[in-house]
Amino acid sequence: MITDTHTHLYSDQFKDDRDEMIQRALDAGVSRFFIPAIDSTYNEAMFQLEHDYPKNVFLMMGLHPTSVKDNYKEELQLVKDWIDKRNFYAIGEIGIDLYWDKSFLQQQQDAFKTQIQWAKQKELPIVIHCRDAFDEIFEILEEENDDKLRGIFHCFSGNIEHAQKAISYNMKLGIGGVVTFKNGKIDQFLNQIDLKNIVLETDSPYLAPTPYRGKRNESSYIVNVLEKLVTIYNLSPEEIANITTKNSENVFGI
Incomplete structure (x- = not known):
């Protein structure tokens, strides 16, 4: 059983073949899909996915940093309304x-x-989006650091010092297509990170792994990420799948 801890299955890029794409992932052994929020314009599509695949799709709620504009207070209020109304498995994706x-x-x-404070109040993990903002992210994590802070550093692409610092804040590292890139660099030190700190993700439809780089990503391609970790950790595909899925269970509680 493989878990994709971060996939935008509701994306318009899948509008013509969404069910077929999800079936390819299920056929590849991906049985759990964790769905990050972006902003309120995507909520209806997220809820429809959950309705269509109730045993496989698990929703997050949050406001993506690139959707933080002049009206961000209104968007945040909608996030708060939803997390007070029903169950979600994480607050995400959030960040800088x-x-x-x-x-x-x-x-x-x-x-x-x-949103970190809301997550801690609800005893939920956070899923962090970080782009060109490690210092700014770590500054806030340091301010908010306590025994309730936990989650995933999504699409991790930093160096080993960034990795160790993220882990020190009780974050797992979300490893996706970047680990397969020739210039991705994280494959050069990942074997120094205990596998207990790793979860798998695709971030589909973005960041497709080699050999699909530059094309639309989809959740079935997580197998290519898993195969790269097999070579990095010198473990079997089954062991990588089992350990990383168990790690995701520890984060999301299911």
């Missing part, structure tokens, strides 16, 4: 993204911190 736009940094910091 300074790659596209630095002008909303202060608002992103506020949204990130607020």
Whole structure:
């Protein structure tokens, strides 16, 4: 059993073959899909996915940093309304993204911190989006660090010092297609990170692993990520799948 801890199955990129794409993943042994939120415009599609695949799809709720704009307070209130109304498995994806736009940094910091506090109140994990913002992310994690802080550092692409620091805040490292890239670099030190700190993800439809790099990603391609970890850790595919799925169970509680 393989768990994809981060996949945007509701993406419009899957509108023409969503069911077939999900079936390919199920056929490949991927039986659990954890679905990150972006903003309120995607909620209906997320809930429809959950309705269609109740045994396989597990939803998060949160406000993505690239969706933090002038109306972010309104979007945050919608997040709060939903997490007070029903069950979710994480608050995510949340964080800071300074790659596209630095002008909303202060608002992103506020949204990130607020959602971490909600997660701790609800005893939920967080799923962190970090792009060009390790220092800013770690600064807030340090402020919020306590025994209730836990989660996943999604799409981890930092160095070993970043990895060790993330783990020190009770985060698992979400490893996806980047580990298969020639210039991804994380494959050069990942064997120094205990596998108990690793979960698998695709971030589909983004960041497709080699040999699909540059094409639309999908959850069945997590097998290519798993195969790369087989070579890094010198373990069988079954062992990698079992350990990383158990790690995801420890994070999400199911």
